Amino acid sequence: MFLHKLLLLSVLMFTGTAVYGQTFSGTTNDQTHAYSYTLSIHNDSTVGFIYERDNRGIYAQHKGTIRQLNDTLFHINTEMQLGQFYMKTPYTDTLYIQIDKALAGQLRTIELEYADGSTKQQLQVSEQSSLLKIPVNKALFNAKKGKDHINISTRSESLTGGQLLTFRIPFGSAASFTQGGKEDFYVVIKEANLYTSGTPPLQTGHFSLKRSSN
Numbered sequence: 001m002f003l004h005k006l007l008l009l010s011v012l013m014f015t016g017t018a019v020y021g022q023t024f025s026g027t028t029n030d031q032t033h034a035y036s037y038t039l040s041i042h043n044d045s046t047v048g049f050i051y052e053r054d055n056r057g058i059y060a061q062h063k064g065t066i067r068q069l070n071d072t073l074f075h076i077n078t079e080m081q082l083g084q085f086y087m088k089t090p091y092t093d094t095l096y097i098q099i100d101k102a103l104a105g106q107l108r109t110i111e112l113e114y115a116d117g118s119t120k121q122q123l124q125v126s127e128q129s130s131l132l133k134i135p136v137n138k139a140l141f142n143a144k145k146g147k148d149h150i151n152i153s154t155r156s157e158s159l160t161g162g163q164l165l166t167f168r169i170p171f172g173s174a175a176s177f178t179q180g181g182k183e184d185f186y187v188v189i190k191e192a193n194l195y196t197s198g199t200p201p202l203q204t205g206h207f208s209l210k211r212s213s214n
Contacts, residue, residue: 019074020045024194024209035204038212039076039187039194041066049078049183051204055168059084060203061159062183072188073197080181082159086173092142095150096174097123097132103159103179104130111153114140143171 023040040048049062064078082103089096099107110123112134119140123132141150152175153166169175186197192211200206 019068019189022211023213024189025212026207026209028207035207037204037207037209039209047076047078049076051201054086054170056084056166057086057168057170057173059165059167060181064183069186072190074187074189076183076185076187078183080179080183082156083178083181084167085176085178086167086169087176088172089174090172091174092172093136093138095132095134095136095141095169097134097152098174098176098178099125099130099132100178100180101127101130103177106156106158107154107177108156109154113151113153115147115149115151116140141171147171 020041021043023038025036025038027034027036029035035051035053038048038050042048045066047062047064047066049064050060052059060080060083062078062080064076067075067077069075095112097110104125104127107125110125110132112121112123113119114137119137121134123134125132136150140147142148148171149168150171151166151168153164154160154177155162155164167175181203183201183203185199185201187194188197193208194211195208196206
């Protein structure tokens with residue numbers, strides 16, 4: 001019995017040393033788009049999971065926990081702290097930015113910049129306003145290459161650690177900041193490799209990552 005416990009403890013210690021305190025990253029394809037991923041596993045069994053694509057046109061930042069099921073299989077449960085997903089819209093003379101009320105108190109300002117960098121505009125976000133409507137300059141924001149997107153940036157001490165995040169919104173689309181979506185999935189971790197197993201995350205599908213830090 002003592003030897004069995006000692007062997008089990010040795011396995012857990014070895015796996016913990018190889019997994020916890022590590023960051024895994026990589027890029028995988030879903031036929032038409034490339035997602036970039038970062039999954040950080042902390043020593044206290046919490047995780048940070050970020051995925052993005054289209055130059056951050058689609059972006060989600062999750063926090064949660066990881067639980068070890070056997071030598072290589074782990075269960076990850078996370079909730080989205082900040083997400084930005086653009087949607088098609090028929091309006092080309094107005095940029096719409098939808099903000100969840102739960103985020104309005106944390107994202108105080110949003111900066112808008114045209115693709116050519118010629119014009120910047122600061123937008124104030126209040127907890128009462130969850131939909132921003134910004135008239136746009138059609139000469140600077142249209143379907144022509146080089147003018148076919150607009151950049152919006154925001155920062156939050158609680159959500160981004162004060163880091164400025166910039167998102168690229170294509171012409172003919174509306175921006176949407178959201179919070180609260182959950183991702184519950186399993187991963188296999190072997191040495192420097194991490195890949196999903198079973199039912200994958202809903203938004204991204206299956207992915208495979210490499211260890212990028214110790």
